[in-house]
Amino acid sequence: MHRKASLVLEDAVRNIYTVVAFCADNKVMELYRVQLQKIFKRSFLHGMAIGFGFGFSQFLLFACNALLLWYTAYAVKKYYIDLPTALKEYMVFSFATFALVEPFGLAPYILKRRKSLISVFEIIDRVPKIDPDDHSALKPPNVYGSIELKNVDFSYPTRPEMLILSNFSLKVNGGQTVAVVGVSGSGKSTIISLIERFYDPVTGQVLLDGRDLKLFNLRWLRSHMGLVQQEPIIFSTTIRENIIYARHNASEAEMKEAARIANAHHFISSLPHGYDTHVGMRGVDLTPGQKQRIAIARVVLKNAPILLLDEASSSIESESSRVVQEALDTLIMGNKTTILIAHRAAMMRHVDNVVVLNGGRIVEEGAHDALMAKNGLYVRLMQPHFGKGIRQHRLI
Template identity: 85%
Template sequence: MLGRSTIIIARRLCLIKNADYIAVMEEGHLVEMGTHDELLNLDGLYAELLRCEEATKLPKRMPTKNSRERKSLQAEDTSVSQYFQESSSPKMAKSPSLQRTHGMLQFWRSDTNRNSHDSPKDPSPPSEQTIDNGIPMVAIETERTPSIKRQDSFEMKLPDLPKVDVHRIQRQSSKNSDPDSPISPLLTSDPKNERSHSQTFSRPQSERDDTSSEHSELDEVQHQKPPSFWRLATLSIAEWPYALLVLVNWLQHFYFGIMGEKMTERIRRMMFSAMLRNEIGWFDKEENNADTLSLRLANDATFVRAAFSNRLSIFIQDTAAVSVALLIGILLGWRVALVALATLPVLVISAIAQKLWLAGFSRGIQEMHRKASLVLEDAVRNIYTVVAFCAGDKIMELYRLHLGKILKQSLVQGLAIGFGFGLSQFLLFACNALLLWYTAISVDKQHLTIATGLKEYILFSFASFALVEPFGLAPYILKRRKSLTSVFEIIDREPRIDPDDTTGLKPPNVYGSIEFKSVDFSYPARPDILVLSNFNLKVSGGQTVAVVGVLGSGKSTLISLIERFYDPVAGQVLLDGRDMKSFNLRWLRSHMGLIQQDPVIFSTTIRENIIYARHNATEAEMKEAARIANAHHFISSLPHGYDTHVGMRGVDLTPGQKQRIAIARVVLKNAPILLLDEASSAIESESSRVVQEALDTLVMGNKTTILIAHRAAMMKHVDNIVVLNGGRIVEQGTHDSLMDQNGLYVRLMQPHFGKGLRQHRLM
């Protein structure tokens, strides 16, 4: 390659013969450098490596049985060790003798010690010889034969063991030797043939097993055939029950597995549907946050399935076993059966008592673990405060205190568990001993024969263990009982504001008149704090009302009450003169359009986010809504247009773009009541003008609009401005009238009016 600097790292030295320079590395050091011819003249490490590579090439006359063997030999050729250890002399005299056996290279030692025990002449292995299987062995020897101190592959460390045809030796031994003498296990074991292991340790062959070599070969061919389905037809009467048992056991696990998966899917679907039915106040609780609900939705259904689906099959199996055992026992001998039946309550009560005992102790230690986890969680969550005040040692001491309590409780629990388990096992074996004693008495009095007595004892012994086994699963079921309780707490809960209630009113027309009449309200999570107190406000149909106030004065609460996310503690919220509780909830919310401060964008395409308000909207209606919201231009500039995925929660969009998509969604819904909760407060200045134009276009329609805003530009064009403070109305009127009052509204708007507002106040 002309004009390029090329560095080649090569294993096959034939590829670098034409290189300008060849550098030979060993153990991180440069030992030789030069051209191909120069390095050959040095007769050093490079020359040795080249001779080894040439030695690994297969001779052309080597026979191969098939293509698979040829590929195997070629693969083995590439596994030659390429690293050698330096000898005591400066030059690398490492030209070992190589032996080819079955495609593998063998190195042997050729030093003075071995020569002293051999003939005085230098030993030279034959150039070619064969082994039993007909594959030639080729030996290559160079001028010097030093010992090799390092080999990379395991095959080089050990000589190749001869490969023995197990079946051929067996046939020869059956012809030429005593048929009753076993073949040596070391000769007949073949690690690649599983049947050879069983033949190695089987009984000696007899004359009737091996009458002729032809018969042996025929048996071998038949033995190598795969098992046939028709083998079932040759089963004996005693083997059929076991075959049926295998089939029934397979069907049991198969169908119970299907049942478990269907149950998991059904539980998750029911849980998610029940979650969506709950009112917003339910989600405000700490235990119902998004992370906790997602975890419960993922785990609880799986735990219920594991506790009941898989264990239910075992319970049914053991119950059937006990029932059949009692029935057979009564038929064999009713006296022993009655004694066994009398011991069953003792076994059941002891097992149940043990599990209840364990459940009581586990409940206390679980609570301790929860408290210790809270300490750790608080420390990690507030790590900045912990580090700032150097409170790490204090946190560790508190955590160590909780762990000490857990340790003491665990010791007590361990003793209790041991006592309970020992008592249950004592009762189990005591009942078996009682059954054995009475069986012996019955046999002695000739009520039963010895055979019948043993049958009954063994039958009821297995039945007692089968009876106790389901209760052995009780700890797992008790451990998952909390998951089961959690599932039904969600599914069976009756929401305070039910969206599925079909008894509400659905008037044909909505005029949009909204009135708050003596409303008191507090959030369910903070019932002691009144957000609204004796609040009264009336908004006429088609009127635009702006609500302003300090932080926490109850502005957003008004929108939550209108949307009926919450119900007031006292008073009424009226729509067209009727209490909102009397309307159908889905119908009510379908006539309201909400734009929040942080717009909700789902992890899907822009198209799906816009038509979320009305799924039957046409393409033209969707694009017209985007134009009104000033969103069509930036959407069309995207590579995939309206089919662009916005990422998780719209992370691929800017705040202004997300807000315009939310406005387009409300425009497409075309609801008669419009609710804007500080729709432009979280937008950057560049997008603020575009979004403000879209909001102005939206507000100009003949809709009832309640606007929560803090920007003065939106206040000049509204019909009425309501100023809140402490959950009450302190000022009310138009922009000019409130400016004349020079009250709270002026102080709230001062940062937005600047110098003009100060001049207005001086006048």
């Protein structure tokens, strides 16, 4: 019972970005509450039994002491032994000593739990800088999808001295597909984190349709974004639950259509239990390619106007890369604002603009063919992947 509750909590903490990106924190809390209720019912009976046993033992202890006191007093009175005062004083000191000594026996346990509780309450009492439940924030009826990072400086809170982005500016028009490439640590994934508002910039602004992201209700904002990460996030439940995580009221037909678009329906249908197959701990029973296709199906079902793809095909084994690539190609060719981080040449042919980062700044920008003609950093970054990308492109 405790293991199931811990599993729900562990899943949520490990996959916190996916949970908040799909606005599923309320669902996670509900799942956790259900598991805690089951534990409460079982623990309540267990606690009652322990409490009854402890209470009964204490009753016997004090009943025996009372009986001993009565018997001693009776004996003294019967045989005219003048010890009542001595006995009373003995009993007073006996109980007083017991009351004083007992807390000292519990002191190590109290201190041990106190240290744990301090850290727990520090987290509980922490006021988040980004409030997801600000009901006074904007919730526009329509989203055009124009995104702009304007003069952004950013460093992670754990490393405030290290600027990841410096005076960074980038504009993506509504419905446009932009690829971001760059050396490791140049700030590619940071752009995704800022757009999802996992963090706020140190200086500068991140704008959606010309308005600062801080003006929008956070849950509303994330409900209009679809995120596919480099490492596919799969929860320890069924394939069905993993896909409808994006939209819990989706119909069976909508779920299967999303799986078809993601090239996942065929392999799911071939499993003994189909969509009700349990995937094991964080999807251990699935291949990386299968997990990524399920993650893509989740985003397809969400049908958000803004797509954020963070190297969504980089960790896929070669035999699955073509199938995943086809699913990603289908996904980004829709009329959505798409920002993708990738190094595969096959994907670059479907984008409207390519942005090349180095040291937190844009050093090159333009169409794939134009950047290839420049023979600059873009060519050097793409060279190891270019031949492979062409072969995959021909297969597609």
